[in-house]
Amino acid sequence: MSSLIQIKDLRKEFEEGASTRTVIHDLNIEFSEGEFIVLLGQSGSGKSTLLNLISGIEKPTAGTVLIKNTAITELSERARTLFRRDNIGFIFQFFNLIPTLTVLENISLPLELAGKKGKDLEKQALSLLEKVGLADRYNTFPDKLSGGQQQRVAIARALLHQPMLLLADEPTGNLDEETGEKVLNLLLELTRGANKTLIMATHNPAIASLANRVLRMQDGRLQEVITREVAA
Numbered sequence: 001m002s003s004l005i006q007i008k009d010l011r012k013e014f015e016e017g018a019s020t021r022t023v024i025h026d027l028n029i030e031f032s033e034g035e036f037i038v039l040l041g042q043s044g045s046g047k048s049t050l051l052n053l054i055s056g057i058e059k060p061t062a063g064t065v066l067i068k069n070t071a072i073t074e075l076s077e078r079a080r081t082l083f084r085r086d087n088i089g090f091i092f093q094f095f096n097l098i099p100t101l102t103v104l105e106n107i108s109l110p111l112e113l114a115g116k117k118g119k120d121l122e123k124q125a126l127s128l129l130e131k132v133g134l135a136d137r138y139n140t141f142p143d144k145l146s147g148g149q150q151q152r153v154a155i156a157r158a159l160l161h162q163p164m165l166l167l168a169d170e171p172t173g174n175l176d177e178e179t180g181e182k183v184l185n186l187l188l189e190l191t192r193g194a195n196k197t198l199i200m201a202t203h204n205p206a207i208a209s210l211a212n213r214v215l216r217m218q219d220g221r222l223q224e225v226i227t228r229e230v231a232a
Contacts, residue, residue, distance in 0.1 A: 004164065004197050005031040005054065010063035012049055012220075023049045024060070025220045031197060031213075033164075036188065038208050039201045040225070041217035047201035050217070051167045054199065055088050056080035067165065085114055089158030091187070093170040095150040097142040097157075103129065104138040107157045114161075128156040132186060148179035155187055159194075166191055168200040172207070184210070 012024040023046045031037055039047045052058040054065055056072040065073045067087065072080055097106050107125045129135045132152040142150055151171060158166060171187065172180030188210060191198045200207065208214040214226040 002033045003030050004033045004035075004068060006064075006066040007054070008064045008066075010053060010065065011061045012046075012053060012058070013061040023220050024053065027063070027220075027222060029215075029222060031199065033197055034192070034195045035197050035212045036192070036210065037197075037199045037213045037215065038211040039199065039215050039217055039222075040203065040205060040208060041201075042203060045217045046220040047217050048169055051169055051199065051201055054165075055084055055090070055167055057084070085110065086161065087164050089161070089163040089166045091151070091154050091158050091166065091168040091171045093173040095142070095147075095154045095174075097150055097153060099142050102139050102141055103134060103145070103153050106142065106153060107160055110157065111161055125156070125160060128160055129153075131190060132156050146179075147175050148183055151175065151183045152186065155183070155190065159190060159196075162194070164197065166196055166198040168198065170202055171200065172204065173202070 007027055007029050010024055010027040011022065014021050014023060027050075039050065041047050049058065053060050054067075056065070056075065060073055063073065064071055067083075070083065072083055075083060098109070101109065104122070104125055107128065108121055111121055126135060126138060129138055132155060134149060134152055134156075137145065137149070142153070145153070168187070172184055175183060184207065187198070208226065211226070213224065215222045216225050
């Protein structure tokens with residue numbers, strides 16, 4: 001497997017009054033193409049902060065994050081934003097859909113903001129909607145959809161620009177158990193079929209059984225719990 005992400009001596013600190021709190025402690029790790037990695041840990045353990053550092057949303061106090069040999073930690077804020085837009089897809093716990101836009105408009109918006117419009121974009125978006133089972137709801141507004149349906153729209157939105165990396169922060173945390181399982185299986189089907197790397201932060205240990213690697217984060221440090229081979 002080819003290495004996709006290399007993290008070297010990564011540290012993140014926050015100033016809290018007169019004291020400094022270290023959230024990520026001098027982390028060194030690599031992630032490969034096609035892996036599904038689960039980050040387990042309680043709230044406040046540093047999982048979301050690590051995802052934000054990998055994506056370049058936040059800058060580290062020290063250390064380097066390389067994605068396909070691009071050191072995003074050395075890019076300007078604008079360059080990090082453009083890199084993220086072109087290469088990374090996000091899936092959040094609370095869907096983050098825009099209520100005044102239809103399903104199709106929500107999915108298409110990120111690429112439209114990048115200057116891509118027209119029938120080809122619409123065709124790609126409708127194709128993804130078909131894959132997530134919502135082709136007949138393309139003209140529906142988010143408030144008319146169930147939580148599971150909204151999360152499927154969010155998955156389609158994250159995949160439309162064909163990113164090399166998917167980051168998911170508690171993507172089933174706002175869903176009931178049965179719906180969450182269906183959404184997770186759909187996400188894995190779409191990402192593994194396209195050999196995408198998926199890093200998911202969760203506090204749900206049941207998800208770990210589906211992952212290639214399970215890492216437990218505690219007090220800003222990672223411990224590898226399980227490693228399984230990526231299917232060819």
